[in-house]
Amino acid sequence: MPPTLASLLRTSALKLTVLAGGDRLDAAVRWVHTSELDDPTPYLEGGELLLTTGLKLGTDADALREYVYRLADAGVVGLGFGVGLGHDSVPEPLVSAAEERGLPLLRVPRPTPFIAISKAVSAAIAADQYKAVTAGLEAQRELTRAALAPDGTGALLSRLAAHLDGWAALYDASGAVVAASPDWAGRRAARLGGEIERLRARPAPASAAVAGPGGADDRVEIQSLGTGRHPRGFLAVGTAERLDTSARYVVHAAVALLTLSLEQSRTLQDAERRFGAALLRMLLAGETGHARTVAGRRYGTLLERPVRVLIAEAARRPDKGEHGDPAVALALLAEQAEAAGARSAEPLLASLDGPRLTVLAADGGGVLAACAEHVEAAEVLAAGLSAAAPADEVPAAGSQAERALAVAHRRSRALVEHDEVGAGSILPLLGDDAVKAFAEGLLRPLRDHDATSRGDLVKSLRAWLSRHGQWDAAAADLGVHRHTLRYRMRRVEEILGRSLDDPDVRMELWLALKSEG
Template sequence: MSVPLGWLLRRPELRLKVLAGTRHQEREVTWAHSIELADPSPWLGGGELVLTTGLRLPEDPQARHDYVRRLADAGVAAVGFGVGLSHGRVPAELIEAAEEAGLPLLEVPLRTPFVAVTKAVMERLAEQQYEGVVQASRIQPRMTRAALAGGAQAVVRELAVSSGTHVAFLDSEGRVRACHPPDAAVPALDEVTGQGPAVRAAASVSSGPDGVVAVQQVQVGPRAHGRLVLVADRPLTAVDHLLLGHAASLVALEAEKPVRVRDEQRRLNGTILRLLLEGTIASQAARDHLVEAGFPSRDGVRVLALEDGSPRGTLAAVGEALDERGLPLFGAVLDGAVVVLLPAGHAATAQAVVSELADRQKARPAAGLSAVHELGDGPAALAEALSALSAARARGGADVVHFASLAGQVLVTEPHTRAVLESLSVARLGPLAAYDDANDTELLASLRAFLEHNGQWEAASAHLGVHRHTLRARMTRVQTLVAADLESAHVRAELLLALTVWQGSGAGGDPPTPPAASA
């Protein structure tokens, strides 16, 4: 706690007058101290307003300069010189020396007792202390509610926002488990995280060019769960330390929380997710719950759908992977798939989670990811994720399939429509495949080029590397074999869909078996 020097100067009842160092009135006074020693510097700690009547002030001008220099070197905030007792006015040498040293020098009139100045400083410090207690009493309940709703990540966020600092929770191995702001680069924090396992000191504070760093051990009895680190670009206040200690206690409680309590929280989150994806919960109510849980949803959300042999086990593994990234789990098992809510900017997280599951289970699960949606678009996001999951199944569980990458392929990925199209492809394309096999022709390839080039003879023939008359002859044969009019847009669309499935089946497995060619 400290009192700005300018605040004291604005107190009319003190009648203080600045004689030197007028450009340094922003200095902070930590205490007001009356002392008449010839050299008081050994008894000063810095930040004091030194009050003196000059009773022991030397007569020699150089000695008076040295007196001021020693006070400046001791780090005092200012000097208040009382006139009317030993000196009728402040000596000119003191004013000159104070101006040279950049040390504020105040004239204290005879009718202003030193005790009045000291009392003003003490009362203001007491007011600040009380204001700090009130401020902390308002913040602590918010931190507690955040802990109940969102665990360590929510506590870290609340502490960082309330104090205007950077905060991180490091586990016992020195890994960052939660931080806020999530993407801020803080050199001082990098130094702490590089220290590895948690140190034994319960609490420590250090300062350097990159800021002030306070470290609080997160511990319950003999069990240390890590460290809570707060990095600020200003000196820390008593309120900062009080909130840091409270946050460390809440994080420790979260670390000690029984598994069944944590599972209950996840079940509640899963219920919220189901309601959100069904569209039966107001988006604002869902957003409030997400915010309290420490889930960033301001920029929208994505839905990740995974399929594995053990949905419940997969859901638990996803929860552990998200915990390591400081994200709460909002997941549920729907339609035999594990469905998980992710923030908009975490597409890479989806891929990382699937990769970790593959490493743990020795098999890569099929996974589909929706586009970014507002909270009110839950049903649409779920439908997209499940469509992308269907495509992932067809591809044999490769990398996460993004719904946005399925343009022109959605019908192919849906099981029911795919079954219809596969039947169509056998009926329409089977005769062409059989003819090609029997006669060493390229009717299927020619039909594909013709359709994909929108019936443009020159473009399609150039793609195939044949003359357009050759292509025309082939298409006449195709029209005969499929028994349909290729001039019809409906026929062309039907054949193109059949070709898409035929090609898709070839990419993901064996193509539909065409009927044998007739003699």
């Protein structure tokens, strides 16, 4: 512990006596300062024991009272008054003012030099710092041993929480709680999502100190982990009091060990990602047998269960630039997928290839749910999700995801599932400019005919197609004889140079008519 006024009083060689403020002697002394100025406060930082002989103070009660109040307002923890030089005894108004303000006042006898008090405080501060460093080194050794245990992260957090007499929690890059100690701390740590999100926006290393979540009395400090631009994780510690020097050594040691662990695993993680991406490409190419052989047991039963394919890329909405960088959002989506897989012990395959992310995961699992949630919240991404399919049908699932993604872009949606596309209507897709241009070109000869001649070919064609080629019903709708309608349909064929007996021609004409409303 740092020196206090009480510890100085217990130093018999100093022969100090308490004259006022005896109930505040446990205040820590940060330093000793000697001054004979009547206002030394411009040269103080707070936390000092101020020593004076009172040469310029005089005996005026009001002046002495103002002097004491200035010192107390400046954060001085105590006043040592040396007698035998300017004053034979400590002035009574000074004692009264100190008692009134609650400022500890110490009488320093003539034989005790001020330098002796300074040396005592300096030695005590040095001893406290040495003790903190020694304790910190021992804590580092303990944390290092814990980090080398089979459950290195959990053991390290447990030792860290014990050293701090508080709690500790580790988060992944997405801000999800990976581990916490003690066990109850996980719930408290999970409520710091907003603080983690703000810290994520700052390059690592960065830190923040906040009040305990949910009205808790503890004080929380959060440190980002990693050496790159984007944090690879976060460490939060909660304690009842502000961290002292020794505790900070312990926290810094934990940050260093966790960062080292994350950075050392980066190469392995990158290699595993490349392996998974290559395996995913094999599955999408239809090489299921080779993929099973290469995967072995590494991905558990992933290839034995129904899976889905999700494809995400930057949204093509005009306002997407207002909400962030799509490349960053895609990278974070990949991290969210990995984090969700780690939490639920779900294997997955992912490939981040330039501006596109492809994810293959088990149907109904937490990975795809986390991906969908992130895409919806990101505001700068669009994604398509396939229907569930066995591993042998992954190529078809990939095509489904592609088509669903195209619909998401067309409809300015964040996420579209293939089942939703199949259950919907094709008519909204006819609003595309390319489809409208095709319809206009296909029907223009008929409209030009109707504008200059009699016959109402476009109206007659619509009626005939809507009645599935039934002459009597279509003629009745138009109010003409069926022979008149037959003549008009022959004119349609002549003008377009296409046969209405061809179902593809009838389909194109009907879609062209529908696209124009």
